[in-house]
Amino acid sequence: MFGHDRNSLRRYYLTVWKKTEAGLPLEPLEHLIADVIRQHPEYHALLESTEAILDRDYLPEMGQTNPFLHMGMHIAMQEQLGSDRPHGIHNVYQKICRRAGDTHTAEHLMMECLGETLWEAQRSGSEPDERLYLQRLRKLLGRL
Incomplete structure (x- = not known):
């Protein structure tokens, strides 16, 4: 859907969360993403921050969890279960x-x-x- 452009994918998460917080209507994929975000309140502040997070690297060797990868794995899991x-x-x-x-x-x-x-x-x-x-x-x- 987003190719290999991580910034586009990350921006999509930000957009979905803004729409969710504003009570705007969501598309089916956006509902799925919003549900995953709701399950991770530890990421809410991150998703409400500036677009500076788009370029941030999360390094496992530094003990960092990539929140976008983590939420993406939940989404992948939901898609696997649905099909x-x-x-x-x-x-x-x-x-x-x-x-x-x-x-x-x-x-x-x-x-x-x-x-x-x-x-x-x-x-x-x-x-x-x-x-x-x-x-x-x-x-x-x-x-x-």
Whole structure:
């Protein structure tokens, strides 16, 4: 949707949050983004700040979490669950939710598996391995 321009994507988050705060009508994707933002009050002040945040780097080696990446992972998770792709993820998600106690915690746990799968795909220059991703999720379920 936004290509590889992180500033456009980040600006979209800012716009959605401004529209949400102003009570303006939202498109379906904007509703999804607004819901994810609502679940993360720790990012609200950031999204209300100036556009200077568009160029900010968040370095994991410095202990920083990229709020845009984090929220994007939640959105990706919602899209996977809505389409049940990879096939069977919705069923695994429901089980993880029951064991984790709530959907938000379940998504955070699952996002670790997703992140690892995406990192491996990026490192090898290949598509994410859906089979391996589901294996990781099932292994996670077994640890809960």
